[in-house]
């Protein structure tokens with residue numbers, strides 16, 4: 001269920017007649033006409049002049065909430081025949097909205113909202129990113145390149161939604177169709193020129209991006225995920241492939257570092273430029289339109305050269321670690337180039353901002369350099385492995401990881417995550433992630449089982465610790481790190497709410513890490529040792545500590 005949430009909406013909208021909207025949607029003219037100045041699909045967000053889109057849901061029909069939406073000022077309802085029947089049955093003598101009936105209101109919601117808001121997507125240069133991993137990171141890098149070129153930018157994604165000076169935390173990666181069109185309209189009125197956004201597979205399947213044809217669509221990669229929703233990998237792939245059809249984009253850029261990318265490029269029904277970076281599972285493909293070469297370590301990140309088959313070339317850098325971040329940065333730059341930007345202009349703009357140096361909230365976010373403390377969203381085995389191997393080459397001392405597994409979700413991955421941590425790190429602190437309704441100790445035990453099994457036969461020492469409380473675990477890992485060590489806090493990234501047994505608690509890994517770093521600095525400035533056996537509270541530094549060797 002969508003939760004009640006603040007939404008970015010345009011300040012002024014030219015009223016449209018519900019009857020005109022019905023004609024535009026090919027729906028019968030409503031019995032009652034009305035003026036419409038906004039669109040919502042959650043009654044709790046309805047206000048005066050809104051069209052309430054009553055969707056048939058998996059749990060409830062939105063038409064059940066139509067009377068409340070009307071009481072809040074909605075003047076019209078868009079629904080299906082079942083919803084219209086519900087409205088009829090529940091009709092009171094009070095305000096009667098204009099009722100528009102279509103066979104598939106989900107598919108009509110985007111076009112209806114685009115009509116009401118004056119087709120805002122057509123007044124922006126639009127970039128849409130899809131793929132299993134890297135959408136958020138690449139979206140921020142794209143935003144960074146566009147800003148470097150002097151464009152006014154809007155952004156929509158997992159972490160936040162930004163229009164001009166307005167910034168709101170996001171609830172979904174890709175908003176509901178009505179909310180998305182409202183944000184785009186707000187962007188137009190805020191003077192935004194370019195939109196970068198994440199397009200989830202759920203959003204494509206649920207028509208949330210209908211009403212937008214992206215100027216440039218991008219594909220990062222595809223691995224097994226979300227099969228609870230899509231059923232099988234082929235359906236998941238086919239859903240993402242829809243983004244590369246004329247109904248949804250004008251052109252595309254596809255990273256061909258995995259087989260799915262190569263297949264996506266073959267299947268695309270819009271012109272696509274391929275990008276091969278040689279950082280994924282497939283080797284560098286010299287036949288790709290754009291290739292990456294000369295990857296060289298540069299601080300925590302890498303420098304690299306991007307070359308088109310026609311000879312255009314650009315040397316730049318990403319500040320984020322790991323080969324996959326070279327791919328994300330290269331994709332961002334190529335999407336801007338494929339939108340028509342001149343390579344020399346992009347080169348100059350990137351030089352002025354020291355390369356692709358966007359800070360991505362909770363994605364390989366570096367909070368300190370000595371010890372290096374990094375917060376990352378890696379919350380599955382593959383992401384954890386990648387994050388650790390990305391940090392290893394630039395870690396002079398020990399590499400620590402603080403992480404846990406989510407309760408009530410995919411229990412099968414827990415031991416694998418434990419094993420990945422042991423294989424990739426020198427110090428492993430297993431703690432709580434989001435327990436949700438599950439027994440926290442049992443979730444940790446499953447992770448620890450995998451960790452211990454991986455230790456057997458590993459051939460090197462790994463310090464394995466269990467600290468239930470996450471804030472405590474972060475503090476202890478940072479306090480006991482050496483100056484050359486790296487501490488990776490993985491799993492929750494930008495998230496600020498930890499749900500324990502149905503109760504939400506504020507918990508932000510970055511805040512906890514910063515507090516621990518500040519305490520550490522205070523100790524250091526007082527000339528005290530940073531690796532004491534006991535904290536000021538008298539608690540032991542490493543409770544339940546086990547020093548285990550796989551040798």
Ligand SMILES: CC(=O)N[C@H]1[C@@H](OP(=O)(O)OP(=O)(O)OC[C@H]2O[C@@H](n3ccc(=O)[nH]c3=O)[C@H](O)[C@@H]2O)O[C@H](CO)[C@@H](O)[C@@H]1O[C@H](C)C(=O)N[C@@H](C)C(=O)N[C@H](CCC(=O)O)C(=O)O
Nearest residue numbers: 001041042043055057058059060062065172173174200202
């Ligand atoms: C599994 C899934 O995708 N569910 C979506 C589905 O919910 P549903 O069919 O259960 O809807 P419902 O609760 O029966 O409600 C039906 C209608 O009544 C409305 N309603 C409901 C209750 C109420 O009090 N008032 C009200 O108006 C709802 O807004 C909805 O329009 O239809 C709803 C309306 O379109 C979606 O909001 C909802 O997404 C839920 C919130 C969700 O969590 N989706 C996730 C899985 C998702 O989309 N994730 C992707 C990212 C994935 C990733 O890459 O990690 C994303 O884009 O965020």
Ligand SMILES: Nc1ncnc2c1ncn2[C@@H]1O[C@H](COP(=O)(O)OP(=O)(O)OP(=O)(O)O)[C@@H](O)[C@H]1O
Nearest residue numbers: 131132133134135136137158324363376377378383
């Ligand atoms: N190109 C990539 N390939 C593989 N892993 C990546 C890539 N880019 C980022 N990651 C890792 O995947 C995780 C999620 O990254 P990011 O948030 O950018 O992706 P996303 O597609 O937006 O995923 P989500 O929707 O879950 O936020 C992080 O742990 C990050 O380190």
